[in-house]
Amino acid sequence: MATYDDQNIFAKILRGELPCLKVFENDRTFAFMDIMPRSIGHSLVIPKAGARNLLDIREEDFMEVARTTRTIARAAMRAFAADGIIIQQFSEPASGQVVLHLHMHVMPVKEGVPLLPPQTHKEDPKVLEDHAAKLIAALKA
Secondary structure, eight states: OOOOOTTSHHHHHHTTSSOOOEEEEOSSEEEEEOSSOSSTTOEEEEESSOOSSTTTSOHHHHHHHHHHHHHHHHHHHHHTTOSEEEEEOOOSGGGTOOSSSOOEEEEEEOTTOOOOOTTOOOOOHHHHHHHHHHHHHHHHO
């Protein structure tokens, strides 16, 4: 397995070198809206630690990612009146991992509404801002 590259897009987001729509942050994790969502409210949860994926993250960091993912998932269910939630994580390019920094996809779903194909639609920033505001409000509720 290759080593972690600290020049990946998520590492740059964590350092403030690239913008994002943050919805949650604690000492070990960071959550933000996916700019190419597969569903309304699709967000990402990442560790602040430099971890390529599930195969190399320290257990205590992964446990916090899991806790944050659950928190975001519960809020997303409320914020987007979802019927269910999909949590996805890919490890290594052969599995479909594109950004080589561990991330959990949190995708609220509605019955009968299919997910968009991956990386096919860059959402309007105003729409993403609205989705972020809804998710942040649900996290505070």
